[in-house]
Amino acid sequence: MRARLRLLYIQLKFYYSVNWIKTLYFNFKKFPFNIAKKLPVFFYGSVKFTSLSGEVLINGPVRRAMIGFGQPYEMNTIHKGIAEINLSGKLTFNGHVQFGKDYFIYIKESGFCEFGHMASIASNGKLICAEKISLGNYARLGSECQLIDTNFHKMINSENGEIYKMTVPIQVGNYNFISNRVSIMKGTITPDYCTIASNSLCTKDYSSLGENILIGGIPAKLLKNNISRDWKGELDDLDRWLIV
Template sequence: MIEILKHNYRKINTGYQKLKVYYSINWTKTLYFNFKKFPFSVAKQLPVFFYGDVKFTSIGGKIEIKGAIKKGMIGFGQPYEMNTLHKGIAEINILGTLVFMGHVQFGKDYFMYIGEKGYCEFGHMASLASNAKLICMERIILGNYARFGSESQIIDTNFHQMMDTQTGEKFKLTAPIFIGNYNYASSRVTVLQGTTTPDFCTIASNTLCNADYTSFGSNILIGGIPAKFLKDSISRDWEGEKAALDNYMMM
């Protein structure tokens, strides 16, 4: 009897939490975005939800969802973290190509800029937590379950031309970023141009990544400024968390 009551309570509580989420949706921006960017057959299913205030500086680029379409599968400003308040500073500027390979979450007060020649791809269950920044001028790929903590930033450009003052050689302005599957990045992680991480990579808080780390193999911990190899045979317990994570994150 007690187990039945517990089960019923969990179902009621889950339903209540999802109802709260639906009430927090910015329906004006949600409807506008979906019907502006997708064919009617896709738009009517409302695959993208916006929560809280957001500025659409531009959504003129190409936005594509690959895979089965489900309501609310992509959440901008999705309330999945401990903090509950929006500052109202979220902004997206999509001039290039943005591709979603499945369910994706963005926390509160994010900033996204994809340049005209930029290509950005989010794997299934990839995420950027609150106050994250993503700037893509060339190419950024996040694998499945590549999840970044709050105040992280992923930037594939120097913005300004840098040069060798002795030789006059000009350095490349941009370089692709490739984040592997099942990567877990803690808070305030910075990923710069030319970064490549292996599958099952953990990135410590306050780390700056700017190199190819795949030679260290999978199941590694990197950290520091710049990032260095710290430990092997370590990973987030993805199998232990996966069912709960999927149930909590997916609408």
């Protein structure tokens, strides 16, 4: 009984904090009526829509509130009011997805960004996608993380004049546990069941290290094998408390 009451309280708290104006506007602007009326995307707290010219796609069954921007699922309770979405490219959701408070999402016209089921970016997260960023199922990022697949400016080899590639896709594997203040930069690929320590800088392909690894540092390197978040023990709770 206590667990049921707690779940009811959390769900009521979610609904109480919904920004209904932005929620209605976004859904009916970005989806056909038969999808928009289900209100699959909820916005919590204030948010600035710098651009919504891009495309939003939901793969699979559509449910109300399955994607939460600014969703109050963390310990902090106050919005700073600096959340912003600049969507000119394509954004795809493959299930339920959560964003914490005060996020910044920028998807360039040529960019493609994909979120797996129960992927999340916690508060003060930043995502800048110029080419491609893909997050697997249960790829969960802590607060103040950033994913950036571009240098923003062309870089050259000052000796031979070689021009380096400005953008390289990012791919975050399934069941990744990424702690706070992690920077995931262009060209990063992580395997399934990867854990990344706080304050790390990821810049390359780590998939050859295998699954169930801990990486960390600046730049990130292998710290430990045969270690993983207890996903089997937590999946039911994650689904129960985070799916509205």
